[in-house]
Amino acid sequence: MQEIINKAKTLMEALPWIRNFYGKTIVIKYGGNAMVEEHLKVGFARDIIMMKYIGLNPVVVHGGGPQIGKVLKAMGKESRFIQGMRVTDTETMDVVEMVLGGKVNKEIVGNINRHGGRAVGLTGKDGNLIVAHKMEMTAVNPDTLTPEIIDVGMVGEVESINPEIITGLENANFIPVIAPVGVGLSGETYNINADLVAGRVAGALKAEKLILLTDVEGVKGKDGRLISTIDVQRVPDLINDGTITGGMIPKVNCCVDAVEEGVKKAHIIDGRMEHACLLEIFTDKGIGTAIARF
Ligand SMILES: Nc1ncnc2c1ncn2[C@@H]1O[C@H](COP(=O)(O)OP(=O)(O)O)[C@@H](O)[C@H]1O
Numbered sequence: 001m002q003e004i005i006n007k008a009k010t011l012m013e014a015l016p017w018i019r020n021f022y023g024k025t026i027v028i029k030y031g032g033n034a035m036v037e038e039h040l041k042v043g044f045a046r047d048i049i050m051m052k053y054i055g056l057n058p059v060v061v062h063g064g065g066p067q068i069g070k071v072l073k074a075m076g077k078e079s080r081f082i083q084g085m086r087v088t089d090t091e092t093m094d095v096v097e098m099v100l101g102g103k104v105n106k107e108i109v110g111n112i113n114r115h116g117g118r119a120v121g122l123t124g125k126d127g128n129l130i131v132a133h134k135m136e137m138t139a140v141n142p143d144t145l146t147p148e149i150i151d152v153g154m155v156g157e158v159e160s161i162n163p164e165i166i167t168g169l170e171n172a173n174f175i176p177v178i179a180p181v182g183v184g185l186s187g188e189t190y191n192i193n194a195d196l197v198a199g200r201v202a203g204a205l206k207a208e209k210l211i212l213l214t215d216v217e218g219v220k221g222k223d224g225r226l227i228s229t230i231d232v233q234r235v236p237d238l239i240n241d242g243t244i245t246g247g248m249i250p251k252v253n254c255c256v257d258a259v260e261e262g263v264k265k266a267h268i269i270d271g272r273m274e275h276a277c278l279l280e281i282f283t284d285k286g287i288g289t290a291i292a293r294f
């Protein structure tokens, strides 16, 4: 008997959060292990469906770096990254578009639909959702110690997001699933880092939350312990003092940009944990690191 009452208590814990977030948009960047392990894939699809049925508007932006790397490798092409961006020649661009917009996107859409949701897959070309331009990258030449322009090929930077297609799908009760491929002003195709796309989509939609799933617990301090909350103003110090490094830098920066564009809170959470999204949204404690203006 007590067990059943405890179940009801757990459900009731979600009530204030359901009330708070009813009708609100939540943008989720889906990537890492959560996109590889079968039980996590199914768990994620079901979490998204649950959110939708409860009355939230989840919008999924997915990655797929390892999946692209695997196909390139099979073709005999090595992947090269500069400052976290995949150097993208025209052949690589074709592979990126096929893998992200095709196989990866449709697998996520298929999983959501198979478990009772109504998902629709898009790339940034659909409805001109993600307009992009070539990313300008510079790095200091170690010999001359002067900054030099580096050509990373068709790596794009988001110029603008046209969210009408997403709001249209939301209004028709569909769940948008977005591949991070952008379109240039002359119709050219760009490969864009998925975290950056998720941040800009969340900003354009003035989302209630941006959630980035990754393969660590969240942002950790120098002592290795999880930092639960970070004020946006503190982020530059944490980068400058070397607390946040590597792949975590673009993630926290994209959270800061999203908050500055009007997103209430951004979260970096552990996608290796089953039901990570639901736990973040519907429980008192939440998980991972929250970045906002506190
Ligand atoms: N302060 C920090 N807290 C947590 N992870 C950090 C931190 N600084 C650097 N990292 C690194 O950032 C990585 C996450 O970035 P990345 O591997 O690019 O993620 P993803 O593949 O999910 O996009 C972590 O695995 C960790 O090695």
Ligand SMILES: CC(=O)N[C@@H](CCC(=O)OP(=O)(O)O)C(=O)O
Binding pocket: 031, 032, 062, 063, 064, 065, 066, 068, 084, 085, 086, 096, 155, 156, 180, 191, 192, 193, 194, 195
């Ligand atoms: C420019 C650039 O690097 N684009 C990424 C796009 C996919 C991505 O971001 O996937 P993850 O989230 O799994 O890393 C790439 O080619 O890998």
